[in-house]
Amino acid sequence: xxxxxxxxxxxxxxxxxxxxxxxxxxxxxxxxxxxxxxxxxxxxxxxxxxxxxxxxxxxxxxxxxxxxxxxxxxxxxxxxxxxxxxxxxxxxxxxxxxxxxxxxxxxxxxxxxxxxxxxxxxxxxxxxxxxxxxxxxxxxxxxxxxxxxxxxxxxxxxxxxxxxxxxxxxxxxxxxxxxxxxxxxxxxxxxxxxxxxxxxxxxxxxxxxxxxxxxxxxxxxxxxxxxxxxxxxxxxxxxxxxxxxxxxxxxxxxxxxxxxxxxxxxxxxxxxxxxxxxxxxxxxxxxxxxxxxxxxxxxxxxxxxxxxxxxxxxxxxxxxxxxxxxxxxxxxxxxxxxxxxxxxxxxxxxxxxxxxxxxxxxxxxxxxxxxxxxxxxxxxxxxxxxxxxxxxxxxxxxxxxxxxxxxxxxxxxxxxxxxxxxx
Amino acid sequence: xxxxxxxxxxxxxxxxxxxxxxxxxxxxxxxxxxxxxxxxxxxxxxxxxxxxxxxxxxxxxxxxxxxxxxxxxxxxxxxxxxxxxxxxxxxxxxxxxxxxxxxxxxxxxxxxxxxxxxxxxxxxxxxxxxxxxxxxxxxxxxxxxxxxxxxxxxxxxxxxxxxxxxxxxxxxxxxxxxxxxxxxxxxxxxxxxxxxxxxxxxxxxxxxxxxxxxxxxxxxxxxxxxxxxxxxxxxxxxxxxxxxxxxxxxxxxxxxxxxxxxxxxxxxxxxxxxxxxxxxxxxx
Numbered sequence: 001x002x003x004x005x006x007x008x009x010x011x012x013x014x015x016x017x018x019x020x021x022x023x024x025x026x027x028x029x030x031x032x033x034x035x036x037x038x039x040x041x042x043x044x045x046x047x048x049x050x051x052x053x054x055x056x057x058x059x060x061x062x063x064x065x066x067x068x069x070x071x072x073x074x075x076x077x078x079x080x081x082x083x084x085x086x087x088x089x090x091x092x093x094x095x096x097x098x099x100x101x102x103x104x105x106x107x108x109x110x111x112x113x114x115x116x117x118x119x120x121x122x123x124x125x126x127x128x129x130x131x132x133x134x135x136x137x138x139x140x141x142x143x144x145x146x147x148x149x150x151x152x153x154x155x156x157x158x159x160x161x162x163x164x165x166x167x168x169x170x171x172x173x174x175x176x177x178x179x180x181x182x183x184x185x186x187x188x189x190x191x192x193x194x195x196x197x198x199x200x201x202x203x204x205x206x207x208x209x210x211x212x213x214x215x216x217x218x219x220x221x222x223x224x225x226x227x228x229x230x231x232x233x234x235x236x237x238x239x240x241x242x243x244x245x246x247x248x249x250x251x252x253x254x255x256x257x258x259x260x261x262x263x264x265x266x267x268x269x270x271x272x273x274x275x276x277x278x279x280x281x282x283x284x285x286x287x288x289x290x291x292x293x294x295x296x297x298x299x300x301x302x303x304x305x306x307x308x309x310x311x312x313x314x315x316x317x318x319x320x321x322x323x324x325x326x327x328x329x330x331x332x333x334x335x336x337x338x339x340x341x342x343x344x345x346x347x348x349x350x351x352x353x354x355x356x357x358x359x360x361x362x363x364x365x366x367x368x369x370x371x372x373x374x375x376x377x378x379x380x381x382x383x384x385x386x387x388x389x390x391x392x393x394x395x396x397x398x399x400x401x402x403x404x405x406x407x408x409x410x411x412x413x414x415x416x417x418x419x420x421x422x423x
Numbered sequence: 424x425x426x427x428x429x430x431x432x433x434x435x436x437x438x439x440x441x442x443x444x445x446x447x448x449x450x451x452x453x454x455x456x457x458x459x460x461x462x463x464x465x466x467x468x469x470x471x472x473x474x475x476x477x478x479x480x481x482x483x484x485x486x487x488x489x490x491x492x493x494x495x496x497x498x499x500x501x502x503x504x505x506x507x508x509x510x511x512x513x514x515x516x517x518x519x520x521x522x523x524x525x526x527x528x529x530x531x532x533x534x535x536x537x538x539x540x541x542x543x544x545x546x547x548x549x550x551x552x553x554x555x556x557x558x559x560x561x562x563x564x565x566x567x568x569x570x571x572x573x574x575x576x577x578x579x580x581x582x583x584x585x586x587x588x589x590x591x592x593x594x595x596x597x598x599x600x601x602x603x604x605x606x607x608x609x610x611x612x613x614x615x616x617x618x619x620x621x622x623x624x625x626x627x628x629x630x631x632x633x634x635x636x637x638x639x640x641x642x643x644x645x646x647x648x649x650x651x652x653x654x655x656x657x658x659x660x661x662x663x664x665x666x667x668x669x670x671x672x673x674x675x676x677x678x679x680x681x682x683x684x685x686x687x688x689x690x691x692x693x694x695x696x697x698x699x700x701x702x703x704x705x706x707x
Binding site: 026029030032033034035036037039040041043044045047048049050051052053054055056058220223224227239241242243244245246248249250251252253254255256257258259260261263265266267270299302303331356359360361362363366367377380381384385390393394397400401404405408412417 | 460661
C-alpha cells in the first residue's frame with residue numbers, strides 16, 4: 001500500500017498512477033463490451049447487410065456487356081454516335097469475333113437480354129445471328145459489314161449500335177433511370193414517352209396510399225391511446241390486450257380474415273344486405289382494389305400507432321389539463337392547446353413507424369390489392385422472381401430503401417431507436 | 424376522463440359517452456376480423472360466410488371438417504412440421520447472439536453505441552422484400568439458397584432486433600451493484616452471469632425469444648425467396664393457398680394460429696408483469 005499522505009500523482013494499489021489505471025480499466029470495459037457485441041455484429045453483417053449491399057450493387061452493375069463484347073466496345077471507342085452513320089468495318093469484324101466466342105460460350109443470349117431492356121428487339125437480332133456466326137471462320141470471312149447486315153438487317157440499324165455504345169460501361173445508371181421512367185439515350189438521360197411511364201405512377205401510388213394508411217391509423221389510434229392512458233392501470237391493461245392480440249396474430253391470418261370478410265359474398269356484404277343498407281344486386285366491391293389494401297393495412301398497422309402514442313400519453317401529467325380548465329379554458333381549448341401539443345411526439349413516432357412499415361409492404365397488397373392496389377414491393381418481387389430483370393428490381397429496391405433509411409434516420413433523431421417498445 | 428364529474432353538463436355527458444362508443448367501435452375493428460374467423464372455421468359447408476344453419480345455432484351447421492382436412496392433408500402437415508423445425512432453431516440462434524450483444528450494449532461505456540444499435544435493428548426496418556431479394560442472390564452464390572440452414576440464418580437475422588429491444592429494455596432497470604457484490608464475494612464473471620444476471624433478465628430473454636419465434640413462424644417473404652419446396656412453411660402454404668384457389672381449410676389453420684398467438688401473448692404479458700414486480704416497477 002502506498003502512503004496516502006505522500007505527494008505526487010495518486011497511485012493505485014499496484015503502484016501505477018491512478019489515472020492510468022482507470023484509463024486501462026475503462027479500455028478493458030470497452031473492449032469487453034465490444035467483444036460481447038462482436039459475434040452478433042458479424043452475424044448481421046454476413047447474413048443481412050452484405051446480401052442487401054450485394055443486391056444494391058446489381059442496380060448499377062453492367063459488367064456483362066464489357067465481358068461478352070470486349071473487342072466491339074474497343075472498336076466503337078472512336079465512333080461518334082451523333083453522326084448517324086454506321087460504324088466502320090473494324091467494329092463489325094470485332095462484333096463478329098465477339099459474337100462467335102459468345103455463341104460458343106452461350107453468353108450471347110445474356111447480353112442480348114441485357115440490351116433488350118434498353119432497346120426492345122435487340123434480343124432477337126443477337127439470338128438469330130449467334131447461331132449462324134458460330135459457323136463462321138472469323139479470320140478469313142469478310143468483309144463483315146455486308147455479311148452481318150445480310151444475315152439480319154437489324155445490324156444496319158444505327159440505334160442498335162448506339163445502344164451498345166451507351167451501355168458499354170462497367171457500371172450504368174440505366175436501371176435507375178428506368179426505375180424513374182427515364183432512359184439513357186446517346187446524349188444523356190431523357191424522359192420516356194408518356195405511355196411507357198409506369199414506375200413513377202407506382203412509386204407515387206405507394207407513397208400516397210402509405211400516407212392515407214398512416215392518417216387513418218392516427219385517426220383511429222389517437223382516441224384509443226387517449227382512453228388507455230387515462231383509464232386506471234388495471235382496466236387499461238385489460239384493454240391493452242385487445243390491442244396486443246392483433247399485434248401478435250399472424251399477418252397471414254389477419255390478411256386472410258380480411259380477404260374472407262371483404263369478399264362480395266363475404267360477411268360484411270352479407271350483413272349490409274341483411275340490414276338493408278346495400279341492395280343484393282349491387283354488393284360493394286371492397287377487395288382487389290385500393291380500398292381493400294387500405295382497410296386491411298390500417299388494421300394490421302394500427303397497433304404500431306397505438307403503442308408509441310400510448311407510451312407518450314402515459315407521461316403527460318393530467319394536472320396541466322386541470323390547470324388549463326381552472327383558468328377558464330373550455331374542454332376543447334384545454335385539449336387542443338395543452339394536451340395535444342404534448343402528445344405530438346407520440347404521433348410522430350407512431351406515424352414514422354407506420355409509414356416505414358407501410359411503404360415496404362408486400363404480402364397484404366399482393367393478396368388483397370388486386371392490380372389497382374399493389375405497391376412498389378410487388379413490382380420488385382415481380383422483377384426479381386418472374387421477369388428476371390434483376391438490375392431494375394434492384395434499382396427500384398434501392399429507391400425504396402433510400403426512402404426508408406431516410407425515415408429511419410429521422411426516427412432515430414426524434415425518438416431514438418433505443419426507445420422502440422414492443423408491447 | 425377516468426370518471427365523469429357530477430357537475431358535468433349535458434354536452435360533456437353526451438361527448439363522454441359518444442367518445443366511449445367511438446373507442447368501442449375502434450376496438451371492435453381491431454378484434455372482430457380475428458374473432459370472426461373462429462366460428463367460421465367450424466362451418467359444415469365450404470362457404471366463407473355464416474350459413475342460415477349456423478345463425479340458428481343448429482348443430483347440423485357446424486363440423487370439424489376443416490380441421491380434419493388440415494390434419495389429414497399431407498402438404499399442410501409437412502408445412503406445419505417445416506415451420507416447427509425452422510422457427511425454434513432460428514430462435515435459438517437469435518437469442519444466443521442477441522442476449523450477448525444486448526448485455527454488451529448495456530455496459531456503461533460502449534464506443535459507437537448508436538451506430539451499432541442502428542445496424543442491429545435494421546433487419547426490422549428494411550422492407551422485407553429487399554432483405555429477401557438480397558438474401559436470395561447472396562445465399563445462392565454461397566450455396567445456402569434452398570437449404571434448411573439458409574432459411575434458419577435468414578430468419579435468425581430477422582428475429583434479432585426483437586431480442587435486442589426486449590433484452591436491453593430489461594437491462595435498463597438492472598442494478599449493477601448486484602454483479603459488483605457477486606464479484607466482491609469471489610464469483611468469477613461466468614458464475615456471476617449465470618447465477619446473478621441471467622435469472623434477473625430471464626423474463627426479457629424469454630419474451631425476446633417468443634418475439635423471434637413468432638417472427639420466424641409468421642414469415643413468408645424471405646422464405647419464399649430463400650427457401651425451396653423442401654422448406655415450404657405454414658405461412659408459405661397459406662400464402663399460395665390464398666393466391667390460388669382459397670380453400671376453407673385456411674380458416675381452421677388461421678384459428679389454430681390465433682390460439683397459438685393468444686398463448687404466446689399471455690406468456691409475454693405474464694413475464695412482463697413478473698419482471699416489473701421483481702424490479703419494483705409494478706403499477707398498482
